[in-house]
Amino acid sequence: MAQLSLIEEVKNHKKQNNMKDKFIKDLQAGDKITNFLAVIRDIKKGKTSQNKDFIDLIVVDKSGEMTAKIWEDNIKSCEEFDLGDVVSFSGKVNEFKEKNQIIISFLQKSNQEDSSDFLPSSEKDINAMLKNIQKHIAGMKNNFLKDLVNYFYADKKFLIQFKNAPAAERIHHAYVGGFVEHVNEMLELADCLFLSFPRIDKDLLTAGILVHDIGKLEELAVNHTIYRTTIGSLVGHLMLGAIRIGKAIDEIKDFPELLEAKVLHLIASHHGKLEYGSPTLPQTREAVALNHVDDLSTKLNVADRAIYENQGTSAEFSDRIFALETKLFLK
DSSP states (O other): OHHHHHHHHHHHHHHHTTOOSSOGGGOOTTOEEEEEEEEEEEEEEEEOTTSOEEEEEEEEETTEEEEEEEEHHHHTTBOOOOTTOEEEEEEEEEEETTEEEEEEEEEEEOOOOOOTTTSOBOSSOHHHHHHHHHHHHHTOOOHHHHHHHHHHHTOHHHHHHHHHOOSOSSSSSOSBTHHHHHHHHHHHHHHHHHHHOTTSOHHHHHHHHHHTTTTHHHHEEESSSEEEOHHHHHHOHHHHHHHHHHHHHHTSTTOOHHHHHHHHHHHHHTTOSGGGTOSSOOOSHHHHHHHHHHHHHHHHHHHHHHHHHTTTSSOSBOOOBTTTTBOOBOO
16 A cells, blocks of 8 residues: 555656656557647648648657647637647547547647656667767877867867757757767768778768767757757758868868868768758768768668657558658568
8 A cells, every 4th residue: 555655646746747657659549638748849730621720730759759630629729839839738649541640629838847758869878879989089090180079079068068969850860869879870880881991081081970960069959849040040050060160170280271171071062962952062982981871870760760650550651751762661
């Protein structure tokens, strides 16, 4: 009896403190939900063929995301809300096109301030990955490139920001620690390349991996969800990164002009195609390698997460995934 009382006390404490005890990953078709906490990630308003209003949402917490819908009859029962708001809602989970969807009957804003229930985080050991990254930096032989990398990675404020940063807003490694995970994966993939392609400049590619996305620390911000900053939207992480790298190089005495051009080329070309946002195409071995190592880490993360997040559904295939230009077999 004493143990049951303790369990009830913990449950009551959670309720009093607005903490979640059920997550999106736990929801199943047929579930009725009350005062469910989540963050609004996407909002689309529309009208039915009968000219009735509806609102389509994507709601998220640390376990994943789910689509939700508010029909016209329930819109008046919902407070006004915006992207990034933490909301509390009631409704029912239905299955729609072989995927679960929440039909919301009531919604209000929450005063929840703790982000830990809403932000997904890397499943891997962040400190272990950081140690591996530092090991790669310690092994660099080109002192100019090593100084450039350490301009950032030896700075405590940078490391705190880096550890908590996602690698993207939505598509890949879009969770706390995702940036560290992405960089670490790329370093490990590059180690395999060096065995087969010994003429690649190892230090240059290593430096490129370590700083190629550094502009994302200004492009993206995190509160209850991941969102794009104003300067991130207006300028983008490639230019922001090139600006930061340029300033760092100015602080390093006698940094070679040609080496600076090669480093900046890695930043500018790492998306691989003009239509993907790169202002120039890869034109060195290291730039070609960086683009493909980046792409491989990205796409395998997308595939892995998509299959994991669709576990428990009746669907045999995922929806078409934009980043992969295909759908995935889930079984």
